[in-house]
Amino acid sequence: MSHINLVKLCVGCDSVEDLADWQQRRGAGDPDWLPRHVTRMWPKREAELVAGGSLYWVIKGVILARQRILRLDEVIGEDGIRRCGIVMERALHRTQAAPRRAFQGWRYLKPDDAPPDLPQTREGDDALPPELSSKLAEIGIL
Template sequence: MIKLCVGIDSYEDLETAIALRAKSGGRTYLSSHITRMWPKQEDALLNGGSLYWVIKGFVQARQNIVRLDEVTGADGVRRCAILMEPKLIRTSSAPRRPFQGWRYLKPVDAPSDLPDSRKSDDALPKELALALADIGLR
């Protein structure tokens, strides 16, 4: 699954936001995202699926999905809470055009996780990242 990370400017910003929520949530904290629609591909998401985050036009991170919970908003509308491990995993940078809501991401299209030795690398300039993606080198 892939989703735009609205209001976040960098991988580090998202990591900080998750850490702050986890600190107040205690040891059993799970990161969450509430959505109106229940995913039809629930089985695939719950068997090793991840939520990939698009930050400033590039997929930069993912979180492993743990479960889906039904929640009811203050307006009485039934929604889906996507619960994820709080650990944020940095991925190789992959450009993504804006879209609304969330989309399914085919495993073949998912960017790879960055090895531990590259997790502190600086982000590539946007133009360079786009040029590399155009020639098939993400």
């Protein structure tokens, strides 16, 4: 079975480092903790998502990173409403910058339309600011 991805706005984060820090704080002290994003709608294409799909994060209008989706968990809120917990691997993979217009919720992203991963950086390399990545992607350099 082929896979499908999701794309989601990363609200409140200015960089991939912000997202990584936020996720690390959420899981601090629990060696079994995995990042999870809770959403109101349950994806109808669940089998394709867990067959190798990733959640691609849009930060400041640009896809900059992804995390592989491991499973979807049922989450019942305090209001009794069933929601979907998208459980991901801990590793954040940086991707080539790909501009994306604002939208609500999440959207499916075909593998052919997903930006490729960037090569692993060296420890001393600095990440490009999202604004610069966005402008470079707009003109086809990144």
